[in-house]
Amino acid sequence: MASLRRIAVATSSATIRLTAVVFLRWIPGHHFVPLVVTSLVVYLSSIFSLLKDTQPRQSQTAKPRGLNRQKSISSRAKSGDSVLSTLLTGLPSPKWPLWTRITILINVVLAVLTLDFLTRGILLYPTTNVAFSRVGYISPTTANLVFREPDSAQLPVVVMFQEISETSQDWYEEGIVYSPDNSTDFTTTVTITDLKPATHYRYLLSNNKSGTFVTAPSPETPEASRLSFVTSSCLKPNFPYNPLSHPLRVPGIEQMTDALAKLPKLLRPAFMLFLGDFIYIDVPWRFGSTMSHYRSEYRRIYSSPSWTHGPEHHRAIDLPWLHTLDDHEIENDWAQGNKTAPYPAAADPFIHYHVRANPPIPTAPFAHPDNVTYFAFTHGPASFFMLDTRTYRTEPSHQNSTILGSPQLQSLLTYISTPEPAGTYWKIISSSVPFTKNWHVGTTDTWGGFMDERRTVFEAMWRAERELGIRIVLLSGDRHEFGATRFPDPELNLGRDQLVPNTAGLGLHEFSVGPLSMFYLPIRTYHQTDSEDVMVKYAPNGNSKFGLIDIADEVENVRSTAAAPVRVRSSVLTYSLYVDGEVVWKYRLSVPLDRDSSVHSLSLPPGRVVEDKIPDLSLSVVVGTVVGRVPELTKWIVETVSYLYFQLADRLQKIERLD
Numbered sequence: 001m002a003s004l005r006r007i008a009v010a011t012s013s014a015t016i017r018l019t020a021v022v023f024l025r026w027i028p029g030h031h032f033v034p035l036v037v038t039s040l041v042v043y044l045s046s047i048f049s050l051l052k053d054t055q056p057r058q059s060q061t062a063k064p065r066g067l068n069r070q071k072s073i074s075s076r077a078k079s080g081d082s083v084l085s086t087l088l089t090g091l092p093s094p095k096w097p098l099w100t101r102i103t104i105l106i107n108v109v110l111a112v113l114t115l116d117f118l119t120r121g122i123l124l125y126p127t128t129n130v131a132f133s134r135v136g137y138i139s140p141t142t143a144n145l146v147f148r149e150p151d152s153a154q155l156p157v158v159v160m161f162q163e164i165s166e167t168s169q170d171w172y173e174e175g176i177v178y179s180p181d182n183s184t185d186f187t188t189t190v191t192i193t194d195l196k197p198a199t200h201y202r203y204l205l206s207n208n209k210s211g212t213f214v215t216a217p218s219p220e221t222p223e224a225s226r227l228s229f230v231t232s233s234c235l236k237p238n239f240p241y242n243p244l245s246h247p248l249r250v251p252g253i254e255q256m257t258d259a260l261a262k263l264p265k266l267l268r269p270a271f272m273l274f275l276g277d278f279i280y281i282d283v284p285w286r287f288g289s290t291m292s293h294y295r296s297e298y299r300r301i302y303s304s305p306s307w308t309h310g311p312e313h314h315r316a317i318d319l320p321w322l323h324t325l326d327d328h329e330i331e332n333d334w335a336q337g338n339k340t341a342p343y344p345a346a347a348d349p350f351i352h353y354h355v356r357a358n359p360p361i362p363t364a365p366f367a368h369p370d371n372v373t374y375f376a377f378t379h380g381p382a383s384f385f386m387l388d389t390r391t392y393r394t395e396p397s398h399q400n401s402t403i404l405g406s407p408q409l410q411s412l413l414t415y416i417s418t419p420e421p422a423g424t425y426w427k428i429i430s431s432s433v434p435f436t437k438n439w440h441v442g443t444t445d446t447w448g449g450f451m452d453e454r455r456t457v458f459e460a461m462w463r464a465e466r467e468l469g470i471r472i473v474l475l476s477g478d479r480h481e482f483g484a485t486r487f488p489d490p491e492l493n494l495g496r497d498q499l500v501p502n503t504a505g506l507g508l509h510e511f512s513v514g515p516l517s518m519f520y521l522p523i524r525t526y527h528q529t530d531s532e533d534v535m536v537k538y539a540p541n542g543n544s545k546f547g548l549i550d551i552a553d554e555v556e557n558v559r560s561t562a563a564a565p566v567r568v569r570s571s572v573l574t575y576s577l578y579v580d581g582e583v584v585w586k587y588r589l590s591v592p593l594d595r596d597s598s599v600h601s602l603s604l605p606p607g608r609v610v611e612d613k614i615p616d617l618s619l620s621v622v623v624g625t626v627v628g629r630v631p632e633l634t635k636w637i638v639e640t641v642s643y644l645y646f647q648l649a650d651r652l653q654k655i656e657r658l659d
Contacts, residue, residue, distance in 0.1 A: 013090025136357025233477025234515035252517025275477030276326025396449025
């Protein structure tokens with residue numbers, strides 16, 4: 001019978017190896033670090049105790065010489081004492097001292113790598129003195145520029161810009177920043193004005209920070225008929241963990257940069273719509289909840305060498321980034337409003353690093369402008385409403401639960417019902433969390449926990465598509481997976497064959513994508529359960545995912561009442577899903593621009609898949625789907641057993657009364 005110490009060694013060794021691998025390559029959860037460290041202490045104390053006890057016996061058995069070699073090997077095999085056993089179990093072997101040391105070293109190294117991932121970036125890169133600059137929202141005539149300069153020797157900072165062209169080489173001074181201070185973490189936002197639409201510019205700061213940007217086109221111009229942009233969410237430096245990598249490197253940003261650099265000029269994105277979890281304050285470990293802790297996380301991300309990866313004019317730092325807030329910038333599954341700690345501390349750097357450079361607030365915010373963190377703007381053929389689904393939400397799944405708060409809800413409904421000017425055919429609404437309830441883990445943290453409010457918003461969207469002649473597209477993040485979902489208008493009375501999973505078709509469309517650089521789960525948690533949320537495509541795999549949205553005028557086939565193809569000029573939106581730097585799926589939606597009676601109908605044309613490289617079925621998908629449905633199956637079994645129990649008890653009670 002195995003001794004308790006041997007059991008402790010084998011168990012703690014297995015725990016170290018399993019949890020360290022999961023932590024470093026799969027999920028960097030905060031529970032794993034204490035498990036690894038505690039298991040290492042148990043393992044080392046237990047194995048050294050065993051080694052000490054076996055020392056005399058080892059010296060005794062070392063004295064006899066000339067034993068038969070075959071007999072020695074046979075005795076080892078009988079006792080199960082082998083190199084493989086030592087390496088797999090972590091147990092010591094007096095006959096294999098070298099391999100005993102190696103198995104101890106393996107466990108120590110795994111623990112050291114775990115602590116390295118947790119602490120190296122923080123200890124070696126405090127980022128107090130980091131200086132950077134980036135571009136935020138860009139209109140046809142303005143550009144928001146945010147920069148950080150903590151070095152007083154570099155002050156004042158002069159902001160200059162010039163048009164990038166052969167005919168103009170003049171530099172213009174936008175302004176001088178004299179004294180950024182600690183109240184804003186030494187950040188400043190400057191708006192460059194009096195710019196030309198659809199023009200390439202370069203900016204230069206006197207502290208040697210520089211970059212480029214392209215202004216938005218003027219409405220109702222040929223350039224305004226086209227728009228490309230990217231969207232994603234969720235990033236964490238150096239994950240999956242690589243001990244040889246820079247601790248602040250973000251692989252997903254580099255993969256995206258390389259992929260976008262290969263695109264033709266027409267498809268180069270105008271901006272990144274980043275939908276939350278820019279920092280992970282509580283993953284893998286929360287080191288504090290003060291304002292300084294939150295600020296340091298933003299500085300650490302902006303210190304990443306990945307921002308300047310790639311060829312000039314294609315660097316991620318030169319791509320305008322627009323930001324929404326999600327839970328890991330505050331606390332996991334945050335639903336306690338904007339007054340409760342730690343929200344105020346978390347909001348401070350989000351405002352200075354992101355909000356100040358974001359688009360303007362809606363024209364009808366229904367709240368004081370200083371208390372608004374939702375935004376609206378128009379760029380080319382699309383208008384945008386960027387929701388804040390964290391700041392104003394209440395606890396989910398209660399009567400009158402709200403994910404938006406009353407002012408934001410009223411502002412959104414006003415935006416949805418307002419007709420767009422000529423040349424704008426798309427309303428794009430972004431949310432940090434998915435609208436669909438098809439994700440069955442953490443559903444209440446999404447719009448699935450606020451179904452009454454979701455219904456109110458959807459009814460307004462369906463009505464707008466019917467009456468305004470525009471199309472509404474929903475973009476979201478949060479889930480470290482990709483899911484495309486459509487929400488058919490009940491007034492369309494679609495047949496059952498048009499509502500089955502994995503079908504393109506009619507309805508509001510949502511594209512939810514993430515992470516840009518983070519973990520993904522092999523457990524399949526997304527599946528369709530009713531005809532309200534119809535699954536179009538599900539792609540869970542990949543540590544880096546982003547969507548490229550391209551809108552352009554094209555000629556599309558639209559079916560008339562005679563079911564014959566009719567070619568009409570349309571504004572066409574193509575969604576391209578990138579996984580680990582490669583396009584794996586494309587989907588198209590369109591808005592007919594020649595809306596005469598021959599092609600006009602109650603509904604807009606259905607969406608269609610134009611490219612699909614994602615396998616529909618594999619062993620991993622089957623196993624993952626089964627595992628993902630375990631909670632749902634367990635709930636069903638409990639409810640069924642409970643129901644049968646009460647049915648049986650009720651019947652027995654009736655029999656007793658008859659007797």
